[in-house]
Amino acid sequence: MSASDSQSTDQLHFVTMQGLLAYGEALAQRTSGERFVLPPPPPPAADRLSRAEEATGLIRTFIQQAQAGLPSAEAYRTARQAVISDACGGDPLVFFAAWNRLLARGELAPLYRAPIGATQKPAHRRPVAIVPRTQLTPQLAEGRIVLDLGDDRFWLLPRDLGDRTLFLTMRHGVSEVESKTHRVGRRLANVLDADRGIPRAEAVGAALARMVGVVGQQLGYLQLRNYLDPRTFLHLISHSPNTEQLCRRITKALIRDRTDAVHPHIEATLESQDFGWVTGMEKQAEIDMAAQAFGVDAKTAKRLIKHPFYSYPGGHSFFDLYIDVIDGLHRLGRAHPGEVLCLYTHSSTLRALRIYLDPRPFREAFSEFGEYKEGQDNVVLLTLENGKLSGYSTAVGLIESERVAREAWVTVERERSQRVTLKPQRIKRLLALVSGGDFGGGGAALKELRVTGNRFGLEVFFVRHGFLGLANNWIDPVTEEDTRGMGSHASSPIGSSRFEDFKDEEVQRAAMRSLAPYLADSALVVLGGDGSLRGARAIHETYGVQVVGIPGTIDNNIAGTTSLGFHSAIALANQSIESLKATSAAMGSIFFVEVMGAGSGHLALACAYQARAEGILVNEHPDPDAYIEEIVLGTLKRTLGVPNKSHIFVVAERTPHRHHREGGVHGLVDYVANTIATWPQRREKSGHYALATATKATILGHTLRGAPPTPEDKMIAQHLAYETVRRLVEQPDTIVGCMVAYHDSNRLETIPLHAVAPKPFDWELFTRMHGTELAPDRV
Structure with missing residues (x-):
């Protein structure tokens, strides 16, 4: 359990089994409305309190099962439903009371670190290749997918996505029943507000069209025509009508002449949270009702309801939704390699994604992002590559991003x-x-x-x-x-x-x-x-x-x-690289020097630039495979055999490429050596004996940490x-x-x-190293 969970446990002393049952039974009396269908109420039962006490033991067993590992979100849901069916006799109120009582005691915290499907945050995540306009060169952008993020920033991806899956994830705009005042969730058939929601959906569509290149089809001075083709996108929605409405507005902006040809598919991963019997209820009324049941004030009762493990009566918790979203998107990505998926979903889904993409532990990130506000129109861009999700969230549409950021800063600074x-x-x-x-x-x-x-x-x-x-x-x-x-x-x-x-x-x-x-x-x-x-x-x-x-x-x-x-590591690396340059020049050898930097290429870039290396392979590059073919092999074709020429390439650890699942120098040396051996100019001719070329890897690794x-x-x-x-x-x-x-x-x-x-990657230095910097009059 984290420290913040310790604090939460101390703050939830008011939560009792009796209070939970009284609160849950009162909510179960609510009836379905015109827009929403609530779960059927369970039959009356006099022994719920004793059964809830007994159920806590089997829930603890379920937690231990999850800690040992569950293969998927579906396995998690099945095990959770088995607890409701077996331990709670199918009574959702018994489960509600037992589960949330354990929450108040802090006993659910081990689930944060449970290996459930693909939900555990990766230790190393590939950074997104975002390049400012002033540092974007034709060499970097040509032949790649360019996504215009606004503010003169661009996300670059390989033109051939290969095994990658690209997600464009959007939430609906303002709906008739607003989530900032009511519990909406998957049981409520919500639609966009005609006066505010539809115009905002259209604004998001216009921004997305600009982002993927429908507008203009060129990037200023670079004259690029390599944006995405929206006609190939796969569109996925939830059951809620507002996501289909959003889809229709987006596709109208993306493919104006073929809107009727788009047939979105319903995808369970995109469903909102299940609020059970609280669906459709005003949030303030919900809090007041909880405060009365527990005999506390509204602010105190809110501590329970806002907890990520709090399971709504007849529904589930935000953590359950998080499992569904993160594992589900991994599953979708594996099922659609090389494709672009447009996902139309809800604020809770985007909140789950932001928490996953944030490097901090779940609880800390959950507290940081709070609620996803109605005024926040974002596109979360994701790629699934080598089984890992990387992403970037950009504000589009009508959001006043600077004002929001400034207000958030003032609030946090005050705290x-x-x-x-x-x-x-x-x-x-x-x-x-x-x-x-x-x-x-x-x-x-x-x-x-x-x-x-x-x-x-x-x-x-x-x-x-x-x-x-x-x-x-x-x-x-x-x-x-x-x-x-x-x-x-x-x-x-x-x-x-x-x-x-x-x-x-x-x-x-x-x-x-x-x-x-x-x-x-x-x-x-x-x-x-x-x-x-x-x-x-x-x-x-x-x-x-x-x-x-x-x-x-x-x-x-x-x-x-x-x-x-940083400077000490560069100094030690420089000594090693200079030694390798000397032997490379003498022997005609090729050296791939791996330095640390799985999450950032700043060290590799500084080492390569200072040593005048012939190339640098970093995680930030949008297309490492293309770099190997075009820069590494292209350079060697020109320079191999030049007298007294050294051949040094710096590689950041774990940089992904298709030649080995571990990336970095692994598999790279053999691939380059085998490729060079096939070049006609490297074959011996009659009466001519070629200089043997050795291709080697040197891993500096942790020697740089212990640098004087x-x-x-x-x-x-x-x-x-x-x-x-x-x-x-x-x-x-x-x-x-x-x-x-x-x-x-x-x-x-x-x-x-x-x-x-x-720290942003220095693309200007990267391009200067390759001799491809732009003249001032071209920027």
Whole structure:
């Protein structure tokens, strides 16, 4: 269970079996309306309370079954229905009471991490190839699918989708029964509002037509004619009439001359949540009724209803919907390789997708996205590739995206400032840990934290091995003697770790017990990458820990800052690549050098550019297979045999290609070697003996994590650490709950942890490396 679930459990003490049954039985008396059909009411029963108590044991067995793994969403639904039929005697009210009582106790939390179908978030997800107009070159765009995202940004995909499936996922606009005021769900046959819903659906259609290239069919100066062909799209809807109405407006904008030829298919994956007997009810009336049943105020009752595991009487939970949507889209993708699917669905579906695409754990992402607002017209673009979903959500139609973003920022910033309890000149203790993958420069930052902290009169403590050390209470006071030589230490001198168990409630409680003696008038500094900063944000927002983040990752994939370890990793990689260049030039060999960067190609790009490599293969590239054929093999055709010429290609780990399921250098070396062997110019001629060409892979991998810190990394570390301590002492409200970002020695700023974002790939540098940058007058 996560920390936020611990907090939720404490807040749900008012939920009793008796209250649940009273509430559920009252709702079961509701009758169907003109637009909706409710489940039939169960027959009266005097023993529901005892049966519900008994059913909790079998629900626990169901949870254990799910934890062991279920092959699909269908298997999950079948097992859940078996609990209702067998453990609850087919009585949905017994299940409602037993299930939600376990929810209040925190016993459903293991389901978050249960391996159900394809719903577990992947550890590595391929980034979407989004290129700004100013960095988009003919070489990048030619022969590829171009999706116009607006704001002069474009998503690139291979022209031949191959085994990929592309989804264009849209929610209906404003309907006659609005979900912001009523429980709508799959049992209510809703239609678009004539005055607001239909115009907004048409606006979404117009935006989508622009996005896929129906409007214009050319991309400015590039003169591209390689957009998608909407006549080949497959259209899928839910049972709700408003999704078919949306489909008709969209297809009218996409294929104006063949609208009648579109026959959308109903797909169960796209159905909205099942609210059971609450369907069609006003949300405020629902909350008031729950508050009365439990004897609490409306705000308190809402805590239960808004929980992702809360199962509606006669219906199911948002988590159940999440399982259906995510596993269902994987199934659809596997069934339609190489196709484009237009999915017309509901706000709950898009919310599930946003949670899945977000890198944070389910509960954290669920809290972040809140509800999908009626005013939010989005197209969620997805691709299923190598069994994994990647995606991007873009606002279209009539959404006032800047206003919404600004209001959200103000709200979250207000909440952050309210969590700052440190007062100026009041801090007494400073704790620091290094989390995640190790990196050069961490030792210099730690030493500066100790030196500056002591100068300001603070006690300084180090936590060994990151969040794992917090859970184990590996917290030690630090003296001057402890930090001697630490500034030049490669990697982390106090250890680090990747500690996935920190998401569990008991582990986080243990960590908080360890921190308890230090929490008053103190702060925790977390050094690490995006995952570590998410952990810092979680304990700040959940437990109120006064935390500050310092960016440290060789991937350098955090926007708005240079991360510790990046320059050190490049320096060590450069030494290795220069050695390989020397032997490559001497022997005529071809080297594929793999560096880390499964989720970002910033390190690979910097290494390749500095070494003047002949090519770079990164996850961000829209079509790695085409790059191998056109750039890698094309370059070798021109350069093999040139005297004293080196042949170096840098590859980011796990970059997908068709030559091996693991991607990266795996399978690539053999493919290139075998292809070269077939070239006529490589075959020996009579009286001529060709220079033998060896094709080899060198994996630098974790050697770059343990790189000795360069003077630049040590300087950045000292600046970041000094600024952290100074602000904690003098201006804690400007730094608690934030990451300290480094631009240069005269410009350090703070970025709230809730605003930490991935760094965009530098396509301009990529194209410059390939000699394909645009002249200024062509931009």
